[in-house]
Amino acid sequence: MKRTIKKVAVLGSGVMGSRIACHFAGIGVQVLLLDIVPKDAADSSDRKLRNKIVDDALAATLKSNPSPVYTRDAIKKITTGNFDDNMKDIAGCDWIIEVVVERLDVKKIVFEKVEQFRKPGTLITSNTSGIPIHLMTEGRSDDFKAHFCGSHFFNPPRYLRLLEIIPTPHTSPEVVDFLMQYGDLYLGKTTVLCKDTPAFIANRIGVYGIMAIFKLVEKMGLSIDEIDALTGPIIGRPKSATFRTADVVGIDTLVKVANGVAENCPNDEQKDTFKIPAWLDKVVAHNWLGDKTGQGFFKKTKGGSGEKEILVLNLSTLEYEARKKPKFATVEAAKPIDDLKTRLKALVSGNDKAGEFYKQFHYGLFSYISHRIPEISDELYRIDDAMMAGFGWEIGAFESWDVLGVAKTAEAMKAGGYTVAPWVEEMLQKGFSSFYKVENGKRLYYDIESKSYKPLPGGEAFIVMKNYENQTVWKNSACRTYNLGGDVLGLEWNTKLGTIGGEVLEGIQKSIALAEEKYKGLVIANDAPNFSAGANVGMIFMFAIEQEYDELDMAIRMFQNTMMRARYSSVPVVVAPHALALGGACELSLHSDKVCAAAETYIGLVELGVGLIPGGGGTKEFALRAADEMHEDEPETITLKNRFLTIATAKVATSAAEAFDMGILRKGHDEIVMNPGRRIADAKNSVIEIFDRGYTTPAQRTDVKVLGRSALGALYAGINGMWRANYATDHDVVVAKKLAYVMCGGDLSEQTLVSEQYLLDLEREAFLSLTGEKKTLERIQSVLKGGKPVRN
Structure with missing residues (x-):
């Protein structure tokens, strides 16, 4: 049957229930x-109280x-109610999700109520x-069982992008297929x-990993700070590493x-690993449960000043103490290695305590996952x-096992x-x-079952750039x-944080030229953690400190020319950030x-933060778009002011949806791709579609x-008002006035029609002049040293 999800009921409004509703x-x-x-x-009878x-x-x-939402407007789509007065309203829902307390008896009571009002054929799932x-x-109707998982x-x-779908023996295959596809396409999961095994897949493996590390803490005499230094971004894991994640x-x-x-x-051969160590029992007995109780493995306090x-x-004394920054020779040697796979090899081959930890940690993990097939999954x-x-x-x-060599490891x-x-x-x-x-991208x-290689599901829908290395042009x-x-x-x-310098600009220009020769168009994207943190x-x-203003002028011109090359190429150029x-x-x-932006795209013109204006067009x-958006029925300066403020406040969209509201993405033109794994394939299809309908x-x-x-x-006047109210520093005023000058087309006596090149020249001159400002250089230096601009 063809299903559409127009309305969802979420039963239970705790931390998970409310956030699922928001999503x-x-x-x-x-x-x-x-x-x-x-x-x-x-x-x-007071609805507010109930x-x-x-x-x-x-x-x-x-x-x-x-x-928890992409834009604040999304909240309007949520209606609240209670089980006594509003359970009847689930009859109008297409999917009912139970998220009540983790007690089977409570869940069964809720499902009994659900069955009284649920339409036959409606999806019903538990979180x-x-x-x-x-x-x-147990005790539910055949229709309920067929549509439940x-x-x-x-x-x-x-x-967090994971959505585990766990069917029962009674669940209809159509329901499973629908949820797998809907989660991917619409929820971005x-x-x-x-399989219906304890803790399913992620928590089974993830909690094993944490408990195995706890065992290594005791065995190797490692501290919390040492473990979190060893198990965070250095091995491709989140900053929260191990103990912070637990908190x-x-x-x-x-x-x-x-x-x-x-x-x-x-029958789990590692069941002893899951036994709670004595020190962890004591932590729980003290009610030091992490963020929810204000302290756990870490505790926030105020210092003397x-x-x-x-x-x-x-963990030995169960007392809180000052943090110590651990140092391991293996880690220090591996830190400069940007490529994670190469870095992983270096870490595991280390000869110090860190190297020994990495060996034991990975060997234990690899052993455990190999024994979980086919128990928790038939496919690795x-x-x-x-x-x-x-x-x-x-x-x-x-x-990771592949990276280290399966047979050797x-x-x-x-x-x-x-x-x-x-x-x-x-x-083997x-x-x-x-x-x-x-093979072939x-x-x-x-x-395991067929003892052969099979393509990962998704095929053309999930393009990974690096899989095409043998198709390098x-x-x-x-x-x-x-x-x-x-x-x-x-x-x-593949630059650090995806920064854009001379070689990247050369790559964009060359790729467009190659596409114009014999292809339909170009997709610009990557599979790194971030698309790009902007210009180098x-x-x-370096140019500004050495007062190489001719070189700097040439660099800005190249940046502007490259952006205009993307705009005015003879084939479509689609970006998938x-x-x-x-x-x-x-x-x-x-x-x-x-x-074709991933839903989680954080995009904006942030140059004002470092004392510059956007200099690559x-x-x-923004001045061009403001001109196109001006309406006769409102003051012309309103649109311009809104565009000006977006740049002047260095505002960054916190989602692709917000980028539409900010006017960075264009309604009816650009698109949001919920599942980031699909954005490159969607961008490729967009290139073909734009070209095939007759691109000019x-x-x-x-x-x-x-x-x-x-x-x-x-x-x-607005800038001076911000300065008087202490929202802007003296240097903020200098930079903002340069921005205003460019966006107004300069000090013209009346409204004028100008060319894009005219505005680009003004933009470049303003950018260059700001690189000669001492306070701008202080801000840039602050970013280069500590990652944040100084407020001066």
């Missing part, structure tokens, strides 16, 4: 959020940072993280099909999952997908007393040396241009034929209306 509202779905009636309002629990929970969620899914359907979201649902999740939650596995998995200080728990890639999407790992465990594991599952031994004996491989995985030391098939080229660059300010600083897309990356997006483009090179604009002196006076 659905964020993608445009109507949501009914219900919870119990407070005991003291049981006899009241809905106090659900309303307070939603209000608290909306105050959380980062925001449980540990209760066996099949136990919840587990749908385990990870917290926070907007940001990595949907992972799980965020809740130490009691971690213990509960570990106990659940220990009790319910009698009132500044915030973070203390760390000494599902384990990697779950850990990357649910725990924020940059690469999965099987992929298996031998080292056995020599160290770690077992390897028989299927891995058999795979048959001459298969890796769990994954790439397609990633394949080793399938052109490269320099920073960039690669690939043939993505379908007569489309793809460009990516280090290069700007994700995560950070700041400064020059935003300017590139502004000048593309189309933007961003200021020009746009004509450069010579009719941009600028308002001159009249608008300049109004903007100057």
